[in-house]
Amino acid sequence: MITTLLVANRGEIARRVFRTCRQLGIATVAVHSDPDADAPHVREAxxxxxxxxxxxADTYLRTDLIVRAALEAGxxxxxxxxxxxxxxxxxxxxxxxxxxxxxxxxxxxxxxxxSKTEAKRLMAAAGVPVLTAPAEPTETDLPLLVKAAAGGGGRGMRVVRELAELPGALASARAEAAKAFGSDEVFCEPYLPTGRHxxxxxxxDTHGTVxxxxERDCSLQRRHQKVIEEAPAPGLDEALRAELHRAAVAAARAIGYTGAGTAEFLLGPDGRFHFLEMNTRLQVEHPVTEAxxxxDLVALQLxxxxxxxxxxxxxxxxxxxxEARLYAEDQHWQPQTGTLHLLEIPGTEAEFTPSQGLRLDSGVDAGSTVGIHYDAMLAKVIAWAPTRAAAVRRLADALTKARIHGLTTNRPELIAALRHPAFLTAELHTGLLxxxxxxxxxxxxxxxxxxxxLADSATRRGGVPSGWRNLPSQPQIKRYRDSEGTEHEVRYRLTRDGLVAEGHPGTELLAATxxxxxxxxxxLTRTFQLACYGNLVHVDSPLGAVALTVVDRFPDPTVHTDPGALLAPMPGTVxxxxxxxxxxxxxxxPLLWLEAMKMEHKVCAxxxxxxTELRVAPGQQVDLGTLLAVVQPGP
Structure with a gap:
């Protein structure tokens, strides 16, 4: 019987396992790197x-350190x-x-x-359909997908649409795979851009029961990484569903599998499916199956x-x-770093626990810092309902009403996807996002x-917005910049007749703190909730969430960026x-590649x-906004 369990991981999954352990009366042990010293999973163990x-490579990937930690902690x-x-x-x-x-x-x-290559060989021998590409591909075999044999999570993957791109894609995939998985083995398979995952x-168990x-549909992906998952997979007829299940069980039996695992398939537009890989662990998206x-899949594992x-x-x-994965990333899917000031999902009924309601699994909390060393996922938000339409609506509403402060996230992209007509009608494929x-x-x-x-003015005047006058006067002026870089100038006056705001006819101020x-x-009456963190202002309302930066009234005239300057989009290593x-x-x-948050990111002309300038060299660490290179435009 297990009495004390060490989780050889961090963040959300460590907290998820600890939650089940507490319910079962099992003591818990956390391991942590130096940046994670005060992380939630450490505090909870x-x-x-x-x-x-x-x-x-120095911490969570050190077998010797983790085994020693388990023994020393009992x-x-x-x-x-x-x-x-x-x-x-x-x-x-x-x-x-x-x-x-x-x-x-x-x-x-x-x-x-x-090894995905060995796995495909074993599955083919067991009668499970697999995707294969010729050893020497030609134009008729395009497009191809280059994949890391030992990898997952979208790392070491490249889409090749022209044969001339293949050598570069192979080299890039090998380099990324070697850093992420310790193996640079890669292979190619046919790429089905409209296939479903x-x-x-x-x-x-160990007694022969499988x-x-x-099944889950995980087709909504970016950078070949899953973003939205659901169970069951919509639109499958029962015969196809039964065939998928039989193939998955055959795959497990072929290798003597025990515990939790996942057999992944690519479902083509022709209705045929092909084995991709087997994940010999618990999956990130396991909460939808629990719902x-x-x-409790963790309890079953134990x-x-x-x-x-x-x-x-x-x-x-x-x-x-x-389930929707909430990432710290911008609208171009680039990871972001910084401090999370607030993560609040109204209506949450459970955390880390199987629930037929609204569930939140998160590895961070208020005050957590998202750095460059680890994955940028902040949380998973999971919604259950009797029907797919109701579950999707519930999840979209929860994300809309969430208060997430301090970091740019993919929340707008998630909401847009969940409310898109193609998603609502389950016209799913891996290129949909x-x-x-x-x-x-x-x-x-x-x-x-x-x-x-108005809130800023109320703060400065002890609850009474500044600008109040019996007689006409010059307007109060404030400037803000939103997350897309658009500047908004606010001009208003408060008179005996009420608020007069330029560009906002018919707007009345009812209350301001x-x-x-x-x-x-x-x-139409609406209430706006505000929170300030230095020059960053978060505004949440029924209209949606907006992050604003106060624009300096007297900007430094010497600060400017030369045309053609390429700045680091995130902290990382060249x-x-x-x-x-x-x-x-x-x-x-491509001019250079940055490694950050377990991924390589191209910086292009x-x-x-x-x-004219290349300011960095391989191995150099850079901060967000560091000048990397300058391209002088011209013919």
């Missing part, structure tokens, strides 16, 4: 062990979470060799599925690890669940800026360059011209 350093079992060492057969073997219980599948099963949740706990089955049996009859599926694109400019930003100006402003416009000063470059040509 009964015991915490420091892994000196910051980078994953743990008798290790749960790997997901990511890091969760699918590392050598780590599993080391845990078992130390006399600890491994909460996962046998090392041999992990090894069998650890459908996966089957598996649970197997469950297929329904529709009522199961039960199986202790040698327990699964019931012969598996649970049925009830209702529909949808790119087709939907980024939402347009925030239309209600001017009203939010007006509310911010530092934190709440109530306005009536054309007979991993390689592909051009030198004096080179003629074309628009979109903004226009045709001459590369």
């Amino acid at each position: 009964d015991t915490a062990v420091r892994l000196p350093g910051a980078a994953p 743990a008798d079992a290790v749960h790997p979470g997901y990511g890091f060492l969760s699918e590392n057969a050598e780590f599993a073997e080391a845990v078992l060799a130390a006399g600890l219980v491994w909460v996962g599948p046998p090392p041999a099963a992990i090894a069998a599925m650890g 459908v996966e089957v949740q598996l649970m197997a 469950w297929a706990l329904g 529709v089955t009522g199961l 039960h199986v690890a202790e040698g327990g049996r699964l019931p012969d009859r598996q649970p049925e599926i009830h209702g529909h669940a949808v 790119a087709e939907i694109g980024a939402p347009g400019p925030v239309k209600h930003a001017p009203q939010s800026a007006l509310a911010a100006a 530092a934190e709440r402003v109530t306005l009536r416009t054309d007979g 991993v390689r360059t592909a051009a030198a000063p004096g080179d003629t470059v074309t628009a979109g040509q 903004p226009a045709d011209g001459l590369l």
Whole structure:
């Protein structure tokens, strides 16, 4: 029987496992890097062990340190979470060799599925359909997808649409895969741009029982990483669903699988499916399966690890669940860093616990810092309802009403996707999110800026907005810049007849404090909630959320950016360059690559011209906004 469990992971998944442990009466041990010393998962554990350093390679990827931590803390079992060492057969073997219980599948099963190329060979032998590409592809085989054999999460993946791009894609994928997974092996398979990503949740015990706990559709992806997932997969006929489940069970039995795992398939437009890979761990999107089955998958993992049996009859599926991954990233899907001041999802009924309602799983809380070393996911928001339409509506509404302060997030993109006609009618495929694109400019930003100006004035005058006059006078002026870079100038006066705001005819001020402003416009009354963090002002209202930056009234005239200057879009490390000063470059040509948050990011020439400056070199660390290069536009 497990009495003390170490989770060899961080953030949201560590907190998720700890929640089940508390319910089962199992003591918990956390491990942490130096940047994570005060992270929520560390504070929640009964015991915490420091892994000196910051980078994953020095901390969460160190088998020796983690096994030693388990032994020193008195743990008798290790749960790997997901990511890091969760699918590392050598780590599993080391845990078992130390006399600890491994909460996962046998090392041999992990090894069998650890290489996607070997996994495909085994699955083909077991009669499971697989995608294959010729060893020497031609134009007729395009497009192709280059993938890391040992990877996942979109790392080491490149789409190739022209044969001339293949060598560069292979080199880039190998470099990224080597850093992320310790192996630079890559392979190619046919790329189906309108295919659906459908996966089957598996649970197997050591006594021969294998469950297929329904399937999930994970087609909404960016950078080949899942963003929105749902269960069950909509639009599948029962015959196809049964065939998928049979293939997944056959895959598990073929390698003697036990514990929780996922068989992933690509469903083509022709209705045929192909095996992609098996994830030999718990998946990020497991909450949607928990919502529709009522199961605690972590509790089942622990039960199986202790040698327990699964019931012969598996649970049925009830209702529909949808999950959205909330990331710190901009509208171009670029990761962001900084401090999270507030994360509040009204109506949340559960955290980290199976729930037929609204659930929040998060690895951060107010005051958490999102840095460059780890994944940029802040939280997962999960909604359940009796029908798909109701679950989608509930999730979109929860995200709309959420208060998220301090970081730019993908919340607008998530809401736009959830309310897009193609998503609502379940016309799903892996390219849909790119087709939907980024939402347009925030239309209600001017009203939010007006509310911010009135709240600021109320703060300065002890609750009475400044600018009040019996007689006409010069207007009060405040300037703000929204997250899209648009500047909003607010001009208003408060007279005996009420508020007079330029550009806001018919708007009345009903109340104003530092934190709440109530306005009536054309007979419609709305309350704006405000929070200030230095020069950053967050405004939340029924119209939506807006982040505003106060514009300095007296900007420094010497601060400017030269035309053609390329600034670092995020903090990171320069991993390689592909051009030198004096080179003629074309628009979109890669000039260098930054590594941040476990991904490589290309920095490309903004226009045709001459590369006049290259300020950085491989291995150099840069901050957000650092000048990287200058391209002089020209013919």
